[in-house]
Amino acid sequence: MSFAPRLAGLFAGAAATVFLLQPASAEPLPYPVDVVTLVTHSSPGGGSDVFLRDMARYLRDIIDADFVVENVSGGSGANAMAHMAQAATDGSVLYATTPTYIFTSLMSELSADYENLEPVVNVFYDPAVIYTRADAPFQTLADVIAHAKDNRSAWGAANPGSLERISLEDMKKKAGVDAAIVTSEGGGETMINVLNGTLDIAIGEVQELRSQLEAKQIRLLAVATDERLAILPDVPTVKEAGIDLVVRKFRGLAGPKGISPGAIAVWEKAIPILLANPEYKAAYGASNLIGTFIPHAEYAPFMASFANEQKTFLTEAGVIQ
Template structure:
């Protein structure tokens, strides 16, 4: 299942840790950013960035790393809050009831669309206002370092021969559906185990409960550096520049490519002043040398999409996935 970002490319705008749940931190107040530019005015003093992910999950890491630099660019303090449960359903309900003054924003990924399509939720993606997109996040399949797998072919051979368990974050996530597609395309039978975030999935890979899992480099960074996990494949069109020896699934004979977007949404009718501030801030953030080093190491691809285009992009993605799920008989 491919999420095409053609719309992003056509705009010409595609640019060339973990804390306890519910806790965050305030970025230090600074008059200027690292480049000497004045901070962008914002309508409130404190902004809460909400994620449905548990601590250590991709969205949690995304928000916490970004928050370290936002206070240098926007004249506000930033706090991260984990509102887990229901594969994003609880977080969407929380956002629907949030103030519209720009004080609360949500980390968007395909999960909030899939959860809306697959479940009877109190609030859906359509109840939120897409503000800006920030990144495209490649998906990788990994195992523990001492596992008996050195390639995807060996993983698939085990699944064909007997019991195998694969992990993904959230039942309604892009990761879960990617693994379901992997099973369908290869004809293997593996149990897919989901959790409320990449951190929980990681634990089950490391303790041997799961043979493999799918996730992002940013949530695997510490374990990769400690040589606790081994990457087996990436679900992208081409190999990652930072991991040139990591083969794509297509190189292994599986025609499967996915692209995961990462951005921000607010409640409907979010203050225009807040939207304008984010549209100014994200390009500056992506050019911050220290932040660029962080996200480049995590293979995040800058993909800024402004407010006027992010809403139509999200709607088009949802329509595409609704069609796919309907044709597959998953939904009616």
Template sequence: MAFMKSIGTAALGLVAAVSLMAPAGAEPLAYPQKVVTLVTHSSPGGGSDVFLREMSKYLGKYIGATFVIENVQGGSGAKAIARVASAPADGSVFYATTPTYIYTSLMSKPQNTYKDLDALVNIFADSEVIYTRADGPYKTLKDVIDHAKKERGRWGVANPASLERQAAEQLKRAAGVTPAIVTHEGGGDMMLNVMNGTLDIGIGEIQEVRSQLEAGRLRLLATFNPERIADKPDVPTVKELGYDVALVKFRGLAGPKGLPEAVTKVWDEAVPKLLADPDYKKAYSAEVLVPQFTAHKDYPAFVNDFADKTEAFLKETGAIK
């Protein structure tokens, strides 16, 4: 996965409207919509849900709109993609992009795929980590692998079609073990199953588990980053522990096909200002998110390149034909 270094009924979950006034002396950019809905396939508490809710606290400083978060769960993101693909292309609805929407498109062949969305901008790179409960038997990744060699074990990931799932499969192959990979509809559910001992480990993002890490209930064992995380220097990489797997998750936004320039230009101008906001920077640094702004003119090519390489990888490994 070296290529990744470069980077039911629809369940409407908790919906939060965040109405923000611009600070004194500053004017947010004029925007063609008064209300913008940011859609995620994540359950409340999952990585994309946390990302959108935190970002929404600051977006109103820079874009003159009210931001609403909508959780549309089901189909490993397929229902959320369909929700956005069928919306008007007027800047009123966007989807939180991660590799999951590529994997879902390629592996489950939904009615709507990433090709039916218009990639808007990328905002962050997000570290994938392996974690376990602090009072459990595993102190290192080697302990987890040794257990898997003896008794298989159970590893958790957030979605059947996700970067985390592929990370788990790649680690299995690299380590020569066959644990059961247990999928969930969101990172919050997975974390609970790690904490209660149902799962040996979980694979996900730091923002999903930060509160439990700070409370001392969870322990980080390794990161899939190519290099150690700057804010977590004591956490080794999977690769340096002897398993040749490295990847980074991207986080951005996409809308319905045909977004007008009057919309894309506002986001291109606002996102760099948002990322430079000292209060927001403090917040996203605590979540170990790394700014990786990609403007609208370049983001579709980035997404398509990632999709092409992912498709080739999935065919190589037999995940798809």
């Protein structure tokens, strides 16, 4: 996809920032409110849900507040964005940003979209993987493509307006097959449909696949990265299957428009501390998440640029007018 090289450079630079900004904090940082609700459009067990719940466990020692996760599913993020647009601006409500909320905004007529939210900070770059059920007949992604050329095949992605869905559409086109792309309201439902054989393959993040991988219920076929991942050296890239596809997914936080500058300042201090926490670093590293801190001053223009690039891509692909 056309934005990949630019994202690679941005993430590389931002990732380096993590190691330059690792302040120690003996006491939790003062925060404007006592309780913070972290909202996701993902269903329980989905990537953003896992991201927020894992992060919240460590944030309690860094920020002087209690954290709860709220799942506002429906409409591939549309309901969550409408909810966020009405939220208080005191820093008490934040939203898990992923490319999904940009794609949903561009592909639908919404009462509130990404422009009604204020990007606060980025936390991770999340590599995408292609997986199938453990007892599926496919040993490689090339096997899946060969099957799809001569048979009906269904591939899964969480949420209609997601980077994953767009990436599978792109992979289908580049592979020259007519597979059906099936979406759901979260990674949990997609996983069920892979395990029961409704879907031949799906695309997701290692973070949300951990339980099934450990239970050996699924098998990874490919990673949608430029090179193989160090933690998964035996899993080939999509490129190695002859398909030029790289998927780069960001994970961060946004608030309602006009969110308190004081709250933003706390998050800018907290995230580098969080990413440097040895226990958390080991946990997110095991999930192939790459700590990629981007401060507010850079994250807001990055999001605007990303949205403009995706609008151009979707228009040229004929997805939107």
